[in-house]
Amino acid sequence: MTESWTMVLVNWYKENKRILPWRKTRNPYFIWISEVMLQQTQVDTVIPYYERFITRFPTMYDLARADEDVLLKEWEGLGYYSRARNLQAGVREVTERYGGIVPRTKRELLNVKGIGPYTAGAILSIAYNEPEPAVDGNVMRVISRLFRIEEDIAKAKTRRLIEDRLRPYMPADQAGEFNQALMELGALICKPKNPLCHECPIASFCRAYKEDVQTKLPIKLKKQKTKLVRYAVLVLQSGEDRFYIQKRPSEGLLAGLWEFPMFEIKEGADEVNFKARFLKSKPVRTSMKVKHIFSHLKWELTVFYGYCGSEETISRAGKWVTRTALSDYAFPVPHQKIIHHLDRVIP
DSSP states (O other): OOTHHHHHHHHHHHHHOOOOGGGGOOOHHHHHHHHHHHTTSOHHHHHHHHHHHHHHSOSHHHHHHOOHHHHHHHHTTSOOTHHHHHHHHHHHHHHHHSTTOOOSSHHHHHTSTTOOHHHHHHIIIIIHOOOOOOOOHHHHHHHHHHTTOOSBTTSHHHHHHHHHHHGGGOOTTOHHHHHHHHHHHHHHTSOSSSOOGGGOTTGGGOHHHHTTOGGGOSBOOOOOOOEEEEEEEEEEEETTTEEEEEEOOSSSTTTTOEESOEEEOOTTOOGGGGHHHHTTTOOEEEEEEEEEEOSSEEEEEEEEEEEESSOOOOOTTEEEEETGGGGGSOOOHHHHHHHHHHHHHOO
16 A cells, blocks of 8 residues: 555545634644544534633633633533543643643653643644644544454554554645544544445545445444443522532542532432431422433433522532522533423422
8 A cells, every 4th residue: 555545635635624613723722622622522512612612711821720610611511521620730731831832742742631642643733743643533443444454442552553554654744634634534434334435535545445344343342331320319499599509529420510419329229218318307399300321321310309498508518509690600411401490390
C-alpha cells in the first residue's frame, strides 16, 4: 500500500467536511475544550455547549479561576462530569507551569491532568500541525478496516499499534487535516454498522473491503452488563416555594452536583422504608418514576413528594432554595427531569 491514500482522504475531507465551530480556530485552548466535550458525546449535542463555554470562559485564566459550581452549571447536561473537573485542573496546571501557553510537545502534554494520548495528538496536530496521531474510536475503526487489523481495540496496546501504523503516512504539512479527515470518515462513512463503502474515498485501498470483512471489524470485546440500581428520591417542600437539595460527595459518580435526597433501595426492600430515616411521620406521596442509563449502570428512581412545616436541617451538605433558584444549581439529568415535573405535582 502506498501513501497515496492519505492525500485522497485529505482532499475528500476538504471538500466534504462538516462546518463545525471548533474547526474555525487554531486556538489550542479552544481545541482542547472541544476534544474533551466530544469524548463520548455526539457532535450535535456538543455544539451549543462549546459555544456557550468559550463565551463564558474565553481564556484559560477565566476557566482556572472559575468556581466549581459555576463550571458544573455550564457543563450541566453533557454528562461525564469528571471531564469538566479534569479540564479545569489541567488548565490550572498550564496557567501555573506554562504561563497559559499550551505545551507543544507530547511529553509535556501527557503530564497535564486530564490529557491522554488522543487529546494530546489532537491538540498537537490541529493547533500546532505536529505530525502526531490522534486515535479515537472512529480512527481505530477506520484503520482496523483499512489495514485489516484483527486486534481487540479495547486494549491499550492496539491503540499504540494503530498509532505506530499511522505515523509513516502522516503528511507533515497537513497533520491536523489528516487526523480530522480520519475522524470525519469514521463518523460519516466508515460507520460501526452498515459502513457506506460505496461512498468511501479510500475504499480501493481498504483490505477489509476488498476481502469483504468490513462488517466484522474492528474487533471489540463485549462490554460488561449494565448494573441496575434502584433509588427512592424525596422532593421535600417547605412553605409555598422552597425545596430541599443537597450536594453529592466531592468524589465518585456525579461528584459535586446537586440533587434531591436519594436513598438506595436494596432488593426486596419496601420503597417507603426510607421515611423512617428522613421524614419520620411526615406524609409522603408517590410522584413519578425516572429511568436513566449511564455507561456502566442504570438508575431507576421512584420519586416521592413530601411537605414539612419547618425548614429543619437535614444534612450539612444541604440547603433550602426557591423553585426559581433551582435553575442556578447543576443537577444530574435524572434530577433535571424531576425539576421539570414539579409544576405538575405542586399544588
